[in-house]
Amino acid sequence: MTTGPDALFRTLADPTRRALFEQLCREGELTVTRLTEGASVSQPAVSKHLGALRRAGLVLDRHEGRHTHYRANPEALGPLRDWTDEMTSFWERRIDALEDLMKRMDR
Numbered sequence: 001m002t003t004g005p006d007a008l009f010r011t012l013a014d015p016t017r018r019a020l021f022e023q024l025c026r027e028g029e030l031t032v033t034r035l036t037e038g039a040s041v042s043q044p045a046v047s048k049h050l051g052a053l054r055r056a057g058l059v060l061d062r063h064e065g066r067h068t069h070y071r072a073n074p075e076a077l078g079p080l081r082d083w084t085d086e087m088t089s090f091w092e093r094r095i096d097a098l099e100d101l102m103k104r105m106d107r
Contacts, residue, residue, distance in 0.1 A: 005083040008076070011056040016041055017049045021058055022071035029065050 012018050019034055032050065036043045050070055053059040057076035062069045 005079045007056050008058070010079045011052055011058060012080075014049065014052075016045070020046065020049055021072060022058060023052055024070060025074065029062070029069045029071040031069055033067075035070070052071055 012021065016102065017040065020039070023038060025029060032043060032047055035050070036046045039046050041049075050061075054061060054070075055090060058073055059070045060073050062071075
């Protein structure tokens with residue numbers, strides 16, 4: 001499993017993978033067959049994308065007979081959430097500093 005913001009950005013950069021992850025978040029556990037029904041790509045392509053999502057830790061799988069069931073693992077978004085929080089804080093500080101500078105220039 002590859003974690004960290006770089007792996008998550010790379011994995012979610014693909015619109016098909018993002019759509020599969022979003023579908024799993026919305027609908028819960030689904031089989032490859034069910035995921036392929038709503039996808040604009042073939043079943044082998046869906047399976048390949050699910051493999052990338054699984055390696056990034058974004059989906060978990062469960063085998064039941066001949067079927068594999070996939071579900072989203074939103075906890076894997078933690079490093080991405082941390083990065084966005086850090087960037088939000090950074091830009092808020094920069095904007096606050098700019099506002100302070102503008103107030104001082106108006107005096």
